[in-house]
Amino acid sequence: MSNIRAIRGMNDILPDETPSWQALEQSVRSLLSSYGYGEIRLPIVERTELFKRSIGEVTDIVEKEMYTFDDRNAESLTLRPEGTAGCVRAVIQQGLLGTPQRLWYSGPMFRYERPQKGRQRQFHQIGVEAFGIASPDIDAELILLTARLWRSLGLADSVELELNTIGNSASRQAYREALVAYLQQREEQLDEDSQRRLHSNPLRILDSKNPATQALLNDAPALSDYLDDESKQDFSSLCGFLDAAGLSYRVNPRLVRGLDYYNKTVFEWVTDRLGAQGTVCAGGRYDGLVEQLGGKATPGIGFAMGMERLVLLLSEVAQSQPASSAADIYVVAAGDEATRVALAAVEPLRDALPKHRIVQHLGGGSFKSQLKKADKSGAELALIWGDDEVLAGNCTVKFLRTAGDQHTVAVAELAAFVSAALA
């Protein structure tokens, strides 16, 4: 097989799939706009250092999942594995942090992982970030905004909100030590992966899928016992906001996130309808990150949603959609002369009917084969030019969805006739 193929895990999105992408993107755009969020467009490539310093040196993403390369100037660059780091870099660099900012962005992200359902090496996210608001009311706004999105997409019954607070870095540090102390005594009972994580990222053991490990955790120290007062208070305010808004959620004390910059509020929207990759949208607060990347101390919070997963979920949930048509009007012309006349006659028609899809048959072929294409296109009307029409200055208008109905129309009256027919 010498044909060049796409890179593994980097998929083409074909014309029959792009309509659902466009519909999803449109819903998200108008929703974000209605909450006053502004779009920011960011580079796909950043200095490797940015991701190391924000995501964390010992995370899986940085250790083994980044597409990293040296450019011609011997600088280490990386295809972004997530969006927050670049967004934070931009707001610092561009001096946007004088006032609170509500921002969103979209585009491809890259992680070198084994592809599977709902996971690819190039995937697409829409990310939302809010800077400069320390109080948990912004946490609530972001969550309510996502809930509204699920409602408008018809996904409200397919997703669940999981919520937790992981405290500030000091309380998390104290908890980590307690957890490690507890688990080290029972190290031989841990599954292999968790034994490894015990030394690299012990908090991740909390959401291990291994049942024995989960059982072991029942008697482990609880993160909630180590939380700082502010985190506890903010979390209960957040829950209060959500309760008041009538939004249901599940507090999951074992929900932790894989990126180092998170603190306090973390949340995940999950579904059980996508196989193993059930997280459709996730995020949390990252109050120290701006400062850590060299900006003035500014609180931040954000989330990202996985577009592929949402598109998949929408197709799982959707009742069979009606077959979409490719055209409203299909133009048939047999012969060079007729093609020339038709091409010219259709231009004013496009002026008159800018919202309709007018597809002209090109490449020749018999009336029969062209009409066959017209039918397949799903068009309502076929406009037909042959020698007779050309001579008489007419066009034959054929209704394809009603039996045998066809009219001879003068080209001068074509626009009026067609717009009346399609009204």
Add this chain to the structure above:
RNA sequence: GUGGCCGUAGCUCAUCAGGUAGAGCACCGGAUUGUGACUCCGGAGGUGGCGGGUUCGAGACCCGUCGGCCACCCCA
């Protein structure tokens, strides 16, 4: 990085003690010398992922390799 399943026509799949391939859909043409859908007739399209091995003979068996899917891991 690990594991399981899979790789035959554009698509979905079949066939078979191992004797060099077939259907449906799609495509093209005809039945209608200028007219689609339904029907009928015909046609084109495959070095059976690739490379080795066993065999008189392999798409079928064995090994390797590449690719796909799903899961672990990780995460959106």
